[in-house]
Amino acid sequence: MKRKKGTSYCICFLLASITTNKIRCPIYTKLVTKTEYSDKVGLLAKIWFILPKSFLIERVYLDRWFCEDPIIEFLEDRGLEYVIAAKRVKSVKTSLAEVRACVEQLATLSDVDLEDRLALGQWCRKRGLNTFKVRYITLKKRGTPTTLVAAFVRVRSHNRDPARRWSYTLYLYVTNCKVSTRYVIKLYSKR
Numbered sequence: 001m002k003r004k005k006g007t008s009y010c011i012c013f014l015l016a017s018i019t020t021n022k023i024r025c026p027i028y029t030k031l032v033t034k035t036e037y038s039d040k041v042g043l044l045a046k047i048w049f050i051l052p053k054s055f056l057i058e059r060v061y062l063d064r065w066f067c068e069d070p071i072i073e074f075l076e077d078r079g080l081e082y083v084i085a086a087k088r089v090k091s092v093k094t095s096l097a098e099v100r101a102c103v104e105q106l107a108t109l110s111d112v113d114l115e116d117r118l119a120l121g122q123w124c125r126k127r128g129l130n131t132f133k134v135r136y137i138t139l140k141k142r143g144t145p146t147t148l149v150a151a152f153v154r155v156r157s158h159n160r161d162p163a164r165r166w167s168y169t170l171y172l173y174v175t176n177c178k179v180s181t182r183y184v185i186k187l188y189s190k191r
Helices: 040-050 069-077 090-109 117-127 181-188
Strands: 013-019 024-031 059-062 081-085 131-137 146-156 166-175
Touching: 013 040, 024 040, 040 069, 059 181, 069 081, 081 181, 090 117, 090 131, 090 146, 090 166, 117 146, 117 166, 131 181, 146 181, 166 181
Parallel strands: 059 081
Antiparallel strands: 013 024, 081 166, 131 146, 146 166
């Protein structure tokens, strides 16, 4: 890790949890060594084979660290649905730029200030333009095609000025779930 705020090292670990509508129950924790850190598929496979066969896993929620083609192929081979926070790689950035350009063009036609992220986010929410689905992006040239979901989500900033305390940020998810874009965001919040 990079030295930051007086720290030199960190502990990396994996945590597997069972999630329901209201409960997250941790069932497995594994400390990750330096050699294991680069083999993400191997780590996921270890967890997969350690879990009891009685667990019927339907859907997997993973963070941005797992957003790679080998992981997606691993999950697709097992027939699992997944929601993964997207890394901002080149293909994702180009799709994101198209979505942003479209939203900004519509917002300028409605005389919305593009510099004010809160006003832009509120305008998108009122118009129903706060969630988007981009079909068939690949993370690499010959990667597995998957769906990208983009959503404007209201977040609280650390600004003390009450007028600038809230803002809207664009969150990105890679998924194969056949549900609405709003529901994808609700699903990922369980992670």
